[in-house]
Amino acid sequence: MKVAVIGATRGIGLELVRAALADGHEVTALVRDPASLAEKSPRLRIVKGSAEDATAVANVVEGQDVVCDTLGTRNVTGEVRLFSNAAEKLAAALQPDQLLITVTGIGAGDSKGHGGFLYDKVFMPLVLRRMYADKDRQEAIIRNRVARWIIVRPGFLTNGPRTGKVRAVTDLRGVTGNKISRADVAEFILAQAKSPEFIGKTPLLISPISR
Numbered sequence: 001m002k003v004a005v006i007g008a009t010r011g012i013g014l015e016l017v018r019a020a021l022a023d024g025h026e027v028t029a030l031v032r033d034p035a036s037l038a039e040k041s042p043r044l045r046i047v048k049g050s051a052e053d054a055t056a057v058a059n060v061v062e063g064q065d066v067v068c069d070t071l072g073t074r075n076v077t078g079e080v081r082l083f084s085n086a087a088e089k090l091a092a093a094l095q096p097d098q099l100l101i102t103v104t105g106i107g108a109g110d111s112k113g114h115g116g117f118l119y120d121k122v123f124m125p126l127v128l129r130r131m132y133a134d135k136d137r138q139e140a141i142i143r144n145r146v147a148r149w150i151i152v153r154p155g156f157l158t159n160g161p162r163t164g165k166v167r168a169v170t171d172l173r174g175v176t177g178n179k180i181s182r183a184d185v186a187e188f189i190l191a192q193a194k195s196p197e198f199i200g201k202t203p204l205l206i207s208p209i210s211r
Helices: 011-022 054-061 082-093 117-145 182-194
Strands: 002-006 026-031 044-048 066-069 099-103 148-154 156-158 167-169 179-181 204-206
Touching: 002 011, 002 054, 011 026, 011 182, 026 054, 044 054, 054 082, 066 082, 066 182, 082 117, 099 117, 099 182, 117 148, 148 182, 156 182, 179 182, 182 204
Parallel strands: 002 026, 002 066, 026 044, 066 099, 099 148, 148 204, 156 179
Antiparallel strands: 167 204
């Protein structure tokens, strides 16, 4: 399988690159600085460019079976347009038979209000408001303009090990997000890339102890 990863140098994207290579797949990674991606493999193709550049995105998307958008940002003070700009470029480049798997997060779309009191009432409005406004724009572009998509909304991310224990929840009644490792999120994405079960859905990923 040919898998493209956008946002491959850290976090979920880096974990996904490692998992896909270990599973024997061909991986194409879009990165701003190729030197920042330490992974090496004959099956890893690195493309230098920005997720907001139409030419770079089209180059990465071409010929892929699955495209995974795992972009993140440390910008929590200024206006954020990274996610929606990248979604626009992806929507224009993807073919109808290609699958897009995008990571947004808890607080996007109808997962808003499922993060617990401090997250929902304090952290989200004071710190993450601009970021999640753009994630909402990103999700709307994907829903309206991409033929085959899965939007993955992880709970609270950690750098813990892969456990293989993930709940993917689409009925959020009574559910509050909890901690989940980036490695577990990457494993879920790879599993969906190989055998998609959530096309056209927005699963919230949490650990099994949450209800």
